[in-house]
Amino acid sequence: MNSGTKIESLVTTTQKVEHDWTRISDYSQLVEEEIQEYSNIEVTDNLREGGIHAQNAWRFWFEYLSERVWKTSLAEEIMAFCDDIVDPRILSLGCGYGGIELDIAKSLKSTYQITAVDLNPGILDKARAEAQAKNLNIQFLPLDLNFLQIKEKSFDLIIAHASLHHILNLEHVFSQIHMGLKDHGRLIVQDIIGKTQVLFWKQNVDFAIDLVHKMPPKYGAGIELPPYSEPAIQIGMEGIRQEEIEPLLNDYFVPTKMFKYGSFMRMVCTHPDLGKRFDPGIEADKRYLQSLFDLDVQQVEEGRLRATEMLAVYEKKDSVNVTAINTAARARIDAFLASGEVAQSVLSQDKALLAEVSAGSLADVSDEIKRLRFALTERDRTIADLKRIIDKTFASRSWRITAPIRRVSSLLRKVLN
Numbered sequence: 001m002n003s004g005t006k007i008e009s010l011v012t013t014t015q016k017v018e019h020d021w022t023r024i025s026d027y028s029q030l031v032e033e034e035i036q037e038y039s040n041i042e043v044t045d046n047l048r049e050g051g052i053h054a055q056n057a058w059r060f061w062f063e064y065l066s067e068r069v070w071k072t073s074l075a076e077e078i079m080a081f082c083d084d085i086v087d088p089r090i091l092s093l094g095c096g097y098g099g100i101e102l103d104i105a106k107s108l109k110s111t112y113q114i115t116a117v118d119l120n121p122g123i124l125d126k127a128r129a130e131a132q133a134k135n136l137n138i139q140f141l142p143l144d145l146n147f148l149q150i151k152e153k154s155f156d157l158i159i160a161h162a163s164l165h166h167i168l169n170l171e172h173v174f175s176q177i178h179m180g181l182k183d184h185g186r187l188i189v190q191d192i193i194g195k196t197q198v199l200f201w202k203q204n205v206d207f208a209i210d211l212v213h214k215m216p217p218k219y220g221a222g223i224e225l226p227p228y229s230e231p232a233i234q235i236g237m238e239g240i241r242q243e244e245i246e247p248l249l250n251d252y253f254v255p256t257k258m259f260k261y262g263s264f265m266r267m268v269c270t271h272p273d274l275g276k277r278f279d280p281g282i283e284a285d286k287r288y289l290q291s292l293f294d295l296d297v298q299q300v301e302e303g304r305l306r307a308t309e310m311l312a313v314y315e316k317k318d319s320v321n322v323t324a325i326n327t328a329a330r331a332r333i334d335a336f337l338a339s340g341e342v343a344q345s346v347l348s349q350d351k352a353l354l355a356e357v358s359a360g361s362l363a364d365v366s367d368e369i370k371r372l373r374f375a376l377t378e379r380d381r382t383i384a385d386l387k388r389i390i391d392k393t394f395a396s397r398s399w400r401i402t403a404p405i406r407r408v409s410s411l412l413r414k415v416l417n
C-alpha cells in the first residue's frame with residue numbers, strides 16, 4: 001500500500017570516511033568492472049537474479065532451509081518486524097534489480113516508505129517503472145555504499161541482501177547503519193561470508209568433488225567440479241572482504257537470530273549442468289536432494305565444514321567501542337600496505353619516471369618511451385613473478401596483496417597504451 005507521502009531523502013554520500021579502503025585499491029577500475037558485471041546478468045521476470053540462481057534445485061534448497069531448519073525466512077523476518085511498526089521506514093542496501101524490494105512493498109499491509117540503493121544506475125529502471133505503475137512507495141537511488149551517509153535515527157529497518165560481500169568500506173557502512181537505525185531498529189542481513197574472493201575453502205571444494213564422484217550416474221556422470229584455486233586478481237567487488245563481514249558486524253550489533261548455512265550445496269545446485277539434473281518435482285530427485293541438504297546441514301553443525309552464508313537479524317549495540325574499532329581497522333590497513341610494500345615502491349618509481357618524461361623535451365620523449373617500454377616489460381615480468389609468490393604465500397588474504405599489484409599493472413598498461 002502506498003503511503004502517498006513524498007519520500008524524504010534520508011540517504012546520500014559523503015567523502016568523510018574514516019577508514020577508506022577504496023584509496024588503497026584501483027577503485028575506479030573495480031567500480032567499472034562491478035557495473036559491467038551486473039548490467040549483463042540474467043534477470044527473472046520478478047526482477048531477481050536469474051540464470052543458475054533461478055535453477056529449481058537452488059530454490060528448493062532455500063525452501064528446505066526455511067521450512068525444516070530455520071522455521072523462518074528473510075521475507076518472514078521482514079514482515080514480522082514491520083507488522084509491529086507504524087509507517088515503517090525501510091532502507092535496502094545494494095538492491096540490484098529491485099525484485100525483493102517490490103515484493104516487500106506489495107506485501108506490507110500498512111503505509112510504509114522504502115529507499116533502495118545500488119551502485120549501478122542502469123539496473124534500477126525497470127523496478128522504478130514498476131513501483132510507479134503499481135503506486136508503490138519506493139525510491140530507487142543510484143549510490144555508492146562505500147561512501148554511504150544515512151540521516152541519524154531515520155530507519156526502522158535496514159536490509160542487506162547479497163550486497164555486503166561487495167563492500168570495501170565495511171567499517172564505514174556498519175557505523176552508518178548503526179547511526180541511521182532508530183533505537184528499536186533492526187538490521188537484517190542475508191549474505192555470503194565464505195572465503196574472501198573465492199567463497200569456498202579448499203576443504204569444502206574437495207568434499208564437493210568427492211561427493212559428485214560418488215553420486216548415482218543419473219546425476220554425477222560426466223560432471224567434474226572445478227578444483228580449488230587460490231584467490232587471484234580481484235575482478236569487480238565480488239567477495240572483496242567477505243570473511244570480515246560477520247566479525248565486523250559484531251562490533252556494532254548483537255544478533256537476535258543467526259543462521260549460518262551452505263558448506264557445499266551452492267556448488268551442486270547452481271552448477272550449470274549438475275543443478276539442472278535435479279527436478280524437485282520428481283519424488284526420487286526430491287529425496288536425493290533432501291539427503292544432500294541434510295548432509296550439508298550436518299557438516300556445518302558438526303563443525304566439519306565451514307558455512308559460507310548467513311541469514312541474521314541484528315539489533316544495535318547500546319555502545320560501540322569506536323576506539324577499538326578504529327585501532328583494529330588501522331592495523332588491518334597497515335598490514336595490507338606493509339604486505340604490498342614492494343608493489344607500492346614500484347608504483348612510486350613509475351610516478352617518478354612519468355614526471356621525468358613530461359618534464360623533458362619532445363625529442364627526448366621518443367627515446368624515453370622506448371626505454372620505458374623495455375623497463376616496463378621487464379617490470380611486468382617481475383610483477384607477474386611477485387604476484388605468483390605472494391598469492392601462494394598469503395593465499396587467505398590475497399586480495400589485499402593483489403590490489404596494489406593490480407594498481408601497478410593498471411598504471412603500466414596506461415603507460416604502454
Ligand SMILES: C[S@@+](CC[C@H](N)C(=O)[O-])C[C@H]1O[C@@H](n2cnc3c(N)ncnc32)[C@H](O)[C@@H]1O
Nearest residue numbers: 094095096118119120144145146161162163166
Ligand atoms: C549479488 S547482487 C545483489 C542484488 C540484490 N540485493 C539481490 O539480492 O538480488 C549485488 C549488488 O550489489 C551492488 N553493489 C556492489 N557494490 C556496491 C556499492 N559499492 N554500492 C552499492 N551497491 C553495490 C551491485 O551493483 C549488485 O546489484
